[in-house]
Amino acid sequence: MLKIDVLTLFPEFFESPLKTGIIKKGLDEGLITVNPVDLRDFTTDRHKTADDAPFGGGAGMVMKPEPIFRAVRHIQGGRIKRREGKPRIILLTPQGRRFSDREAKRLREFGRLVLICGRYEGVDERVSEGLVDDEISIGDYILSGGEVAALVIIEAVARLVEGVVGKRESVEKDSFSNSLLKYPQYTRPSKYLGMEVPEILLSGDHEKIAEWRLVQSVKRTLSRRPDILEGKELSEKERLIIEDITGGKPPKGG
Ligand code: ADE
Helix, strand or coil: CEEEEEEECCHHHHCCHHHCHHHHHHHHCCCEEEEEEEHHHHCCCCCCCCEECCCCCCCCCEECHHHHHHHHHHHHHCHHHHHHCCCEEEEEEEEEEECCHHHHHHHHCCCEEEEEECECCCECHHHHHHCCCEEEECCCCCCCECHHHHHHHHHHHHCCCCCCCCCHHHHHCCCCCCCCCCCCCCCCCCEECCEECCHHHHCCCHHHHHHHHHHHHHHHHHHHCHHHHHCCCCCHHHHHHHHHHHCCCCCCCC
């Protein structure tokens, strides 16, 4: 079970993604819950003010701390807290640690997550100081808010919950779990626009197919993401394939 609360000024942003694909399946089967929380419900003034001008001047608005603290306190106040422990509180921000497969697995270890979606101009620093456990970025680019980043994290972590993805195997064999990129995949028709499916895949020889796929994975990783191979403990087979391709030279990190 995984329970995720998402604190946002735009709860409607999550409507369609939660009705689609594996997230919907996980929700329908009770394997995960995702609860968008409107931060404006935790403001106290008539205008539902959730942001204000930055002290010291400058462009843009900064998200006020009080609605965020109040919303988290509200989430932690329920019975669920005592049963399942303190949730991991995460702020989505371009200043955060880079999200990755490893990070997704680490987050999966927590039964409860609270994702705080900031607007890009900023969130009052006292939220980081007094509330947040982790700050996470999904990449080196600026989004106008943390909502898209929260969705990325929800999908990547939900996939790791037992039963959410149909066959456990398709999670295990996906890219990054074993640190090689995925081999090329094909489906019918076997010939399309003059392009043919590699014959070995039609052979029915599962051992040979597995070998071919491993070679393709290694080749792809070498040419597209040599940095991944640098950090990976290689199996004897993988080492031999790399030697074969590079003529014995170690891969260059990119
Ligand atoms: N908010 C704005 N840009 C972001 C990014 N790259 N990652 C996470 N949250 C963000």
